[in-house]
Amino acid sequence: MNFVMKQALGGATKDMGKMLGGEEEKDPDAERKEEERQEALRQQEEERKAKYARMEAERENVRQGIRDKYGIKRREEKEAEAAAAMEQTAEGSLTRQKKAIPAGCGDQDEEEEPGIVESVMRFLPGTLQDIFNKK
Template sequence: MNFVMKQALGGAQKDLMANMPGKTEVDPEEAKRQEEQLQAMEDAEKDRQKKWQKQENAREGMRQGIRDKYSIKSPEEKAAAEEAAQNISVPPGLQGMADEEAVDESIMGQAEKMMEETKAKAAELQEMAMEKVNNCKVS
């Protein structure tokens, strides 16, 4: 009976036996193929990374050429300049002046400055009007 079953299943008996619980028969050729496949995938990934790095280096060279041509700082140079600017200590008197200039340069600062000028002009005109009213005599 066993022989008839083997004959009916053909070469599929090994596959069926491998799927049965408790029986773990590893085909050495299959293990070797899997190992080769994993190695091939790792090699392909390394090649892809090398290719990408080569392309990125070429792009960075082009970017640097443009930066040099138009005198643009690279992101690293900008970050270094900002960090250096933050590390510089400013005397207290000058810091206040710098803050005032920053406020004056902003849109809100400009609006506040115009409002102050308008209030001063309105107060001046009100004084002049009150002075004329006080000097006016009705007979």
């Protein structure tokens, strides 16, 4: 009968102590295993980044081949050339475009905006407006 009970419970008797509040068995190599696991994760991440860097370099080579084949310039190159051309034409010219003046720099007549009281007065009935206007 004792044999049957041990077979039925199996390894559950070891866990019973933990469930009842007993101390857990500590693995002496747990810290070393955790460090190894962290190092393996770091290596995998580095390999993944290197793989994607290689793939992006290959893609850029293909893109550059297409640009060379069809005479297409990169967006950055186009923008730089356009900016240089504008600088060159406007450098000594008497007819160059004037720099834009930001709004509110005093070149326009500024109208006074109605205050809060005036805004509220517009929504009051006529009799109330008269009362407030008399004061």
